[in-house]
Amino acid sequence: MPELPEVEAVCRRLQKEVAGRTILRASINRPQVTKPQSPRSFARKLAKRKIQRVERRAKNVLLHLDHGEALKVHLRMTGDLLVTEEKDRSVSVRARLLLDDGRELIFRDSRLLGHMQLLDAAGLARLEGALGIEPLTAGFTPAFLWNALSRSRVPVKLFLMDQTRIAGLGNIWAAEALFQARIDPRRPANTLSKPEAARLRNRIVKTLEGAVESAYRDYTGPGRAREEEGFRAAVYRRSGLPCVRCRGKVQKIRQGGRTTYFCPHCQG
């Protein structure tokens, strides 16, 4: 599930639940999860470490530990982190960290695409250097976006999804924000006018803020059965269906190896 909003929800929750706890021991069930580190040495390094705080950076979960190190978890397509009182026996559990309050922090990931890594200060700096601006920070202004857009000719949808430019926007929210801003996803970034860039920036922020709230609600609410509800995509996965604005047909195209949904009429 995870895009920025879901990762943010995970982090907020973990901050509340596990910050201040110490990891007694760790076990990694599949070597892919910590590759190229061996599961054994990885688990050994996590033992007796204190979790100081939990932070999201782009789509990464950062569990800051003592000694200036951090456990970086990327959930990719199907990963999830949860704290459980009881043993979670489901097959998709890839790693478990036993905490000093008796609970377990579980990394679940059916597709096994997710990944964990232990970063030292230099590793954290490298990560920081490789990522673009956080769209939910004060620096992400209309002027900033317009400036950044003006220096690139890639299709604006790909621009938005490029983590080195904007950190955390994924396929769904890029498409939704472009629809809201009524901008054709195929347009080269540097062809957007200043007002268009401002519109786009505002829609990105609004759409993400709403999604974070709803992801967090779903995550903390009773059960997590309604994850998909609460949010109705205007275009995402709606190809062939009537556009919510003009009733024209939503179209599906391929950009950068992923699917883009948009309304050719509204986003002409």
Place this chain on the structure above:
DNA sequence: CTGCCCCTGTAA
């Protein structure tokens, strides 16, 4: 830029 890869689950 495109295409391939990492995997498994789910829907057509």
Place this chain on the structure above:
DNA sequence: TTACAGGGGCAG
């Protein structure tokens, strides 16, 4: 049975 999936790293 096949296509496709809300991510991202890599080679060409």
